Amino acid sequence: MFSPSSPDLSKLAVSRPSLLSRSQTLPRNMDVTKRPRKNAIAIDVEDEVVANIRRWILGIAVVEFDVDHGPVMDGTFPNIPLLPTEIENIAFSSFPDSLQFEQGSQSHSFRIREAKGSFIHGFAHFTQRRDTNSKRGYEQRSVVILTQHQYPTLFTTLSAVFGPLFEIHGVPMLETACHNIATWSDPMPGAILELGFLGSVLHVELPQSIDHQQLTDTSSFREKYNPSIHTLAAACPFFPPPILLFEASISHLWSIWECVVLCEPILIFGASPSQTSQAVWWLRDLLRPIPLAGDIRPYFTIHDGDHATLVNKLPPKAGLLLGVTNPFFERECAHWPHVLSLGRRIPPTKGVMKPPGPSPGWKTKTHKRYISKDQHLLARLESSCRGSDAERLAVSLDLRRHFCSRTNELLIPLTRYLNTLIPTPTEVKKGNMRLKPFSSSAFFASLKEHGSTLPFKSTSKRKDFYERWLKTPAFGLWLAQQEHIVQGVLEKSLESSK
Numbered sequence: 001m002f003s004p005s006s007p008d009l010s011k012l013a014v015s016r017p018s019l020l021s022r023s024q025t026l027p028r029n030m031d032v033t034k035r036p037r038k039n040a041i042a043i044d045v046e047d048e049v050v051a052n053i054r055r056w057i058l059g060i061a062v063v064e065f066d067v068d069h070g071p072v073m074d075g076t077f078p079n080i081p082l083l084p085t086e087i088e089n090i091a092f093s094s095f096p097d098s099l100q101f102e103q104g105s106q107s108h109s110f111r112i113r114e115a116k117g118s119f120i121h122g123f124a125h126f127t128q129r130r131d132t133n134s135k136r137g138y139e140q141r142s143v144v145i146l147t148q149h150q151y152p153t154l155f156t157t158l159s160a161v162f163g164p165l166f167e168i169h170g171v172p173m174l175e176t177a178c179h180n181i182a183t184w185s186d187p188m189p190g191a192i193l194e195l196g197f198l199g200s201v202l203h204v205e206l207p208q209s210i211d212h213q214q215l216t217d218t219s220s221f222r223e224k225y226n227p228s229i230h231t232l233a234a235a236c237p238f239f240p241p242p243i244l245l246f247e248a249s250i251s252h253l254w255s256i257w258e259c260v261v262l263c264e265p266i267l268i269f270g271a272s273p274s275q276t277s278q279a280v281w282w283l284r285d286l287l288r289p290i291p292l293a294g295d296i297r298p299y300f301t302i303h304d305g306d307h308a309t310l311v312n313k314l315p316p317k318a319g320l321l322l323g324v325t326n327p328f329f330e331r332e333c334a335h336w337p338h339v340l341s342l343g344r345r346i347p348p349t350k351g352v353m354k355p356p357g358p359s360p361g362w363k364t365k366t367h368k369r370y371i372s373k374d375q376h377l378l379a380r381l382e383s384s385c386r387g388s389d390a391e392r393l394a395v396s397l398d399l400r401r402h403f404c405s406r407t408n409e410l411l412i413p414l415t416r417y418l419n420t421l422i423p424t425p426t427e428v429k430k431g432n433m434r435l436k437p438f439s440s441s442a443f444f445a446s447l448k449e450h451g452s453t454l455p456f457k458s459t460s461k462r463k464d465f466y467e468r469w470l471k472t473p474a475f476g477l478w479l480a481q482q483e484h485i486v487q488g489v490l491e492k493s494l495e496s497s498k
Contacts, residue, residue, distance in 0.1 A: 088303070105167075157231055162177050189206060248359075265337065279323065299325070313335070337367070343360040
């Protein structure tokens with residue numbers, strides 16, 4: 001398969017193999033230390049301006065395709081001190097690894113690990129246009145917003161505004177964009193902001209915390225929420241309507257939600273990085289307010305520095321959501337328990353070769369659903385796929401609302417039980433601010449007595465589900481989070497009583 005990150009696009013007439021090997025997508029020169037970095041972005045900027053920019057983003061990178069070296073980072077503004085391996089990781093993650101179109105552009109996102117262990121989130125705008133002066137016949141470039149914040153809707157919007165303007169105006173637009181960002185106020189938790197950016201004004205709500213659920217019904221905008229003009233920063237991008245991603249898996253969405261909250265690893269295959277990145281962020285969003293216990297990769301390539309760690313013969317890591325477009329992963333991840341292939345199911349046509357990779361749909365080897373579907377919503381979902389874009393967007397928002405509600409309902413029995421573990425006022429006065437130890441047997445006694453608002457298929461299914469959830473890494477993180485919240489409230493109440 002020839003791709004934007006492959007050395008030669010002049011051979012597009014050659015039929016695509018059903019599987020990719022790593023060597024087929026490598027550029028001619030894979031010596032990281034010798035790969036050029038042009039440093040074409042040489043702009044002086046004051047330290048104070050850099051500090052203001054870095055409240056929101058680390059910088060903006062420009063990545064070009066070099067016929068001998070593959071994707072090459074021209075530089076970043078402001079300059080970011082990156083290791084050669086980090087530069088290569090960003091460069092390859094900025095380009096789709098399969099041909100998307102003859103000419104055009106698209107946006108996608110990725111998440112890579114820094115050498116020090118933290119993550120950089122990249123929001124790329126990739127453009128391909130014909131260029132007779134190029135050996136490949138194409139000019140290919142990505143401009144990438146690199147940030148420490150997990151705000152996919154906000155930065156996808158910024159990328160979509162900035163990318164086309166950069167293609168027209170070049171480096172001056174890069175400087176202007178960063179100076180715009182430098183004028184923004186601090187990204188305070190829960191803030192409602194109007195952010196000026198390259199002639200646009202973005203109305204943005206930031207989450208109270210990264211695990212806070214930003215709901216359209218309870219957003220703090222002064223007018224009714226409209227996804228066309230209002231931005232819930234940490235939510236999944238709503239354009240195109242997410243329901244289109246899951247058209248072949250609509251009846252399985254309840255099983256997919258269960259797998260996400262149970263920290264099951266899922267391989268998410270799409271035709272483009274824009275598909276996989278939107279799907280991964282959508283699934284991550286449904287987990288809130290449960291903390292993220294696993295790793296998420298909106299778009300993952302065979303060149304990623306964590307490839308050998310995340311994709312190997314061992315069982316995949318708990319909670320891993322891996323977005324891929326290269327059919328190579330279908331073979332390498334054949335032992336994974338769950339595969340979600342995005343898009344609509346297309347009936348086979350005589351004489352037309354099936355595209356490489358798994359057919360659209362949901363495939364699971366191990367999961368059997370615990371909770372009943374909402375049949376009324378399911379009928380609406382199936383109908384909307386044949387409707388207008390407005391109908392698809394409306395039902396996508398309803399679907400998100402439905403699963404966000406289910407995640408909260410999952411926690412109600414646990415929260416009810418935790419309330420019995422809070423120290424009494426007398427114990428607090430003696431300095432005991434910690435919850436009593438969590439007892440599984442006491443919790444299940446409480447669950448049996450009070451039940452759950454989730455529509456489990458049976459009481460035995462309900463017990464099995466919670467037994468599994470208490471063993472997930474997400475439960476441990478959630479419990480620690482609740483203990484921290486309770487301790488803070490009790491300390492504050494003790495101070496005020498003095």
